[in-house]
Amino acid sequence: MHHANPTATKSKRRPLGFMLLALLSAFFVLFSACSPGNDDDAAVSMDAPADDMAAPESAMATDDSGGPVSEQAADEESALARPEPVELSEDSGLAVPTALTPADLGRDIIYRATIEVQADDVAAANREAVAIVQGLGGIVFSQSTRTEPRPRTEITFKVLPGDFSTALERLAGVGKLIDQVISSDDVTEIIVDLESRIITAEASVTRLRKFLEEATQLEDVAQLERELLDRETTLERLRGQLRTLSDQVDLATITLTITQSPTVLPDTGIRVTAWVSEDAQDPCLGVQNITVEPDASVYLCLEVENTGTSALTDVDVSTRNLRLNLDNFRPVQGNFNRIEANELMAAVLELPIEEGRLAGRVATRGLPIELEVLATPVDFDGTALDEVWGESVVWVQVDTDDALPGFGDSVSDGASGVVAVFSVVLIVVGVLLPFLPIIAALAALIWWIRSRRNRKAESPPPAS
Secondary structure (H helix, E strand, O other): OOOOOHHHHHHHOOOHHHHHHHHHHHHHHHHHHHOHHHHHHHHHHHHHHHHHHHHHHHHOOEOOOOOEOOHHHHHHHHHHHOOOOOOOOHHHOOOOOOOOOHHHHOOOEEEEEEEEEEEOOHHHHHHHHHHHHHHOOOEEEEEEEEOOOOOEEEEEEEEOHHHHHHHHHHHOOOOEEEEEEEEEEEOHHHHHHHHHHHHHHHHHHHHHHHHHHHOOOHHHHHHHHHHHHHHHHHHHHHHHHHHHHHHHHHOEEEEEEEEEOOOOOOOOOEEEEEEEEOOOOOHHHOEOEEEEOOOOEEEEEEEEEEOOOOEEEEEEEEEOOOOOOHHHOEEEEOOOOEEOOOOEEEEEEEEEEEOOEEOOEEOOOOEEEEEEEEEEEEOOOOOEOOOEEEEEEEEEEEOOOOOOOOHHHHHHHHHHHHHHHHHHHHHHHHHHHHHHHHHHHHHHHHHHHHHHHHHHHHOOOOOO
16 A cells, blocks of 8 residues: 655645745845845944954054064954944933934034124123023133224133024024124044044053063163153143044034124204395395395395204304394294204394494495304204204495585594594504613613714814
8 A cells, every 4th residue: 555755745735825924034034134224234244344454454563662562452452442332222312303413413513603793782782692601501711892992892602512503593683693604514533533543642652651661771761761752742632632622522612793883873964044135025035145225124034954864953043243133033934943854944134224334334345244053953862962053144235325425424534534543643652652761761872972972072172
């Protein structure tokens, strides 16, 4: 009787679902090998040949004295130079960061920024900026302040890189932002290189110290001490560079410059114009040079225009060469108390001419009337500003009378002539009065000389 092979029978009875399950398992294995989660392993495998190539070189390395270094020592130095991987736990809070920081990127980055703002009160803006940075846990690294000729302060802050953006945003609000420059430097490779060189330098210093302890010859000792001094100096310089870079990475630098806002003075201005006319109805339509009769009246029109943007107050009018009663100015438009921006004030003054004289001055040859106007501008809040000033000149000439003078005019002219002559005599006497003693002495000397000559001439000649 023929018996079938049980194993073959069992394999034939193997269900088709089992085969599908095997295929799916193989597919998942291949998918896991190609998934992003294995990138680190791939990177390690790519870096491994470099380490393997470096291993023989380390094994054949030599010390500073030229002797070979053991493979074990080289491996120890390589292990010290290679940073250990850092594992993040699920509770570290960095799994889903809200914003990228240098720590999140795994890079060593130096952040710097300069900000320039203008403020009306530099001191108040300075205090506000310091309070903002201190509120973020930062520090004032340096500060420079001046008050003349224009207030200015420059402050250097140090803040954590995570607070860098917040500090910039808040500091730009202490005044009007004028300029802002932000820069960053990636110094990761530099720091890694410095750390590696420091490890190598430390190992070199340690070996030299050991050789120095074992040296017996004086020349060897002197040479080893010189080399040890050079290596220690190099080591300290490398450590200093690393500390400087690490400090710049750990704390971002912000330099804030606050200057005084430029003071824009209100626009002020005044225009003064004078007119003279014989027409009392509208003297402001007159002229600036007029000829009138000896007993006429003229009307002086003064126009003051505010050409600025600030109101003019306390408008004061004066004359240089005449004594006029300016209180008699009659405003016909506006008033002397206040002239608003771009408005005009006009006033009229009557000036009588009596016997060819205006305000006691003879006007037959033309008489100028010089008017000066002084006003005080005020700001929108009533603050008094620098005074403004303007002037204008008109001429009045009295027409001369060609008729023969009368008796009264002759007597007046004769009396005026006598008074003029007497005035001249008085002036001459006044000038010579201080010299009268000298003149008297000179006259006495001349009289004495002449008298002596006369006596000599009258005396008889001596007998022979």
